[in-house]
Amino acid sequence: MKSLLLALSVFFACLFIANAQSxxxxxxxxxxxxxxxxxxxxxxxxxxxxxxxxxxxxxxxxxxxxxxxxxxxxxxxxxxxxxxxxxxxxxxxxxxxxxxxxxxxxxxxxxxxxxxxxxxxxxxxxxxxxxxxxxxxxxxxxxxxxxxxxxxxxxxxxxxxxxxxxxxxxxxxxxxxxxxxxxxxxxxxxxxxxxxxxxxxxxxxxxxxxxxxxxxxxxxxxxxxxxxxxxxxxxxxxxxxxxxxxxxxxxxxxxxxxxxxxxxxxxxxxxxxxxxxxxxxxxxxxxxxxxxxxxxxxxxxxxxxxxxxxxxxxxxQIFLERERHANVRKGDLSYPMRAVRTQQFLYIWNPMPERNPAGDPTVHQSVGQYGDVDHSITKFLMMALEGKAQPGQPDYFQLAFGSRPEEELYDVEKDPYQLNNLASDPSFASVKEEMRKELLAWMEKTGDPRFEHPKSTYWDELRYTPDYQMKDIDWQKQIEEYRIRPPFGPNSQNGIPCTN
Structure with a gap:
């Protein structure tokens, strides 16, 4: 009797486990x-x-x-x-x-x-x-x-x-x-x-x-x-x-x-x-x-x-892309990008380098100046650095808001922040060519309209759903207001230094 009960217990336990697994x-x-x-x-x-x-x-x-x-x-x-x-x-x-x-x-x-x-x-x-x-x-x-x-x-x-x-x-x-x-x-x-x-x-x-x-x-x-x-x-x-x-x-x-x-x-x-x-x-x-x-x-x-x-x-490898982010270019224009990333390199293709990747420097419809970048004290400080690049330091304004060449190539192992574009370096020509071929093959395979028509206006012409009009903001005033905020509690008199 005990052996029968044990056998039944094992059977029902196995049945329970099987049901749970399925x-x-x-x-x-x-x-x-x-x-x-x-x-x-x-x-x-x-x-x-x-x-x-x-x-x-x-x-x-x-x-x-x-x-x-x-x-x-x-x-x-x-x-x-x-x-x-x-x-x-x-x-x-x-x-x-x-x-x-x-x-x-x-x-x-x-x-x-x-x-x-x-x-x-x-x-x-x-x-x-x-x-x-x-x-x-x-x-x-x-x-x-x-x-x-x-x-x-x-x-x-x-x-x-x-x-x-x-x-x-x-x-x-x-x-x-x-x-x-x-x-x-x-x-x-x-x-x-x-x-x-x-x-x-x-x-x-x-x-x-x-x-x-x-x-x-x-x-x-x-x-x-x-x-x-x-x-x-x-x-x-x-x-x-x-x-x-x-x-x-x-x-x-x-x-x-x-x-x-x-x-x-x-x-x-x-x-x-x-x-x-x-x-x-x-x-x-x-x-x-x-x-x-x-x-x-x-x-x-x-x-x-x-x-x-x-x-x-x-x-x-991984394939990446973007089209129109915010509505921040006159004419509702996108800024298209396609990219392929491997363990060592990142290759980016900008098929419309004549457009500004961060948006127009003055407001078009939404967000504000360079509106593909969300407003922040970091953004405003970098806007204030236009034309003020210091020797030995990156040109922060250019990195964030400047135009970009049609091709970008970065050695992400040596350059994790992707600051040094190698696309025009002859010693990396074969790497660039191979990555461009990989990217185009993926675009063709997945039916990307930009494979045959790199300057397609398809994503420019799609409806942008919100209906509102932003105004340019006084970002220099924003910097000043942020600078005088006490960061270390309500009783502190210390402001945050907002310069290098």
Whole structure:
């Protein structure tokens, strides 16, 4: 009798395990707004505190070469959802665009097979999805928060939930980083910024919002633990594009495109795994669909699961692009860029170098002067350096706001901030030629209109959805007002020095 009971116990235990293993996983997608690699503790940043991100890295896989498909909110998020490159998403390749409803998303496809779907805060956007006939944001039906979503979830239904924070997007409350205990002297200032306390303070305020995002993600994960769903949930924590500073966001340099990324899913991902191969955000959608048992179709991305299990894939390079970011050039013009990045080199093609990559020096419609760069004290200080480059220092104004040649080539191993363009150096001619060929082959394969028509006006002519008119701002006054703010608490009389 005892042996029979033991056999039955083993049978039902095995049946339970088999059912649990066959259960479709939940998906929790945690996405920041304007957060760059390497700004997390696990990447070696000594200032910003990211215990949630670091925990997921310890319990899952950490990526050191994860790249957004485009360094701009709407096209980046569209590529995440559709598994297609921005130029394949047509109108979805622009910021403030119309949603390309002809292409299904992983959210809509999972909904078809019984997933309960939802989102909160910033999903796909900014842009207009209602004009495309959608009733709710492509990232999922809107809920006030994760708790409300879970309350409405049908019993036993697998779910996919998109948590879209607005951190660390600007505007910032000045001095929040200092007040949170971070120190100016600990900041590592990227080489394309002037290094002074004012810029360091701006970076600390950015760090403050990264930390807030990290805390909120931790709260959502705690809910999963409480309900016993943690290990059956694929958790992805990342960002849409780079930090909102000059030469970062809206640029194809690393600080615009290289993203923090961790994935936790014990069924497929071993703890403390570190991946140095290249991963593109177009890989998310096919990965989620495959995990749910649905075959991805018409997607350019590759599922990550076989790769993480040891399958050899072509991940020696990554392809990057951007079209119109903000509406900041007279005539509503885009600034197109295409790029290929390998472990050693970054090659960028600017097919319309006659246009200004940062936008017009005076306001066209949105944002302000050089409007593809978000307003900040760092931006205003660099604008004030026009014509004032110092011997032995980079020309900070030119790096952020100046015109660029048609081709750029950087040795990213020796030049991590991409300051020294090697495209005209004869000793790198063969490298440049090979990378140009790789880029053009990818453009042809994926049907990029700029392969046959480099100066196409397609993305210029697409509707820019908001209807407002900005004015130029007095940025010199902004510098002065920021300079006299006391950064070390309400009783301090010390202002922040805003010069080199």
């Amino acid at each position: 259960k479709q996983p939940n998906i929790l997608f945690l996405i920041a707004d304007d957060w760059s690699f390497p700004h997390a503790g696990v990447y070696g940043d000594k200032v910003v505190r990211t215990p949630t991100f670091d925990r997921l890295a310890a319990e899952g896989v950490l990526f050191t070469n994860a790249y957004t498909a485009s360094p701009s909110c709407s096209p980046s998020r569209a590529s995440i959802l559709t598994g297609r490159y921005p130029h394949e998403n047509e109108s979805g390749g622009n910021l403030w665009s119309e949603w390309p409803a002809q292409y299904p998303t992983y959210v809509s496809l999972l909904e078809e097979i019984g997933y309960f779907t939802g989102s909160t805060r910033k999903g796909w956007g900014p842009g207009d999805f209602k004009v495309s006939g959608l009733e709710h944001n492509p990232a999922g039906k809107s809920f006030s928060d994760f708790a409300e979503f879970l309350k409405n979830r049908p019993d036993g239904a697998p779910f996919t939930f998109w948590f879209g924070s607005s951190d660390p997007h600007r505007e910032y409350v000045a001095n929040t980083g200092i007040q949170a205990g971070m120190k100016l002297e600990d900041v590592v200032v990227p080489g394309f910024f002037p290094d002074n306390d004012c810029v360091r303070n701006d970076i600390l305020d950015y760090y403050f919002e990264i930390e807030r995002f990290d805390r909120e993600c931790g709260q959502l994960i705690a809910m999963l633990e409480e309900m016993g769903e943690l290990d059956n949930t694929i958790i992805v924590m990342t960002s849409d594009n780079g930090m909102p500073f000059p030469r970062a966001k809206a640029n194809l340099y690393d600080y615009g495109t290289r993203m923090p990324l961790v994935i936790r899913w014990p069924k497929k991902v071993k703890s403390e795994t570190v991946i140095h191969d290249f991963v593109n955000f177009v890989d998310f959608a096919p990965s989620f669909l495959e995990a749910a048992g649905k075959t991805p179709e018409n997607m350019s991305g590759q599922s990550l699961w076989a790769f993480l299990d040891g399958e050899k894939q072509d991940r020696d």
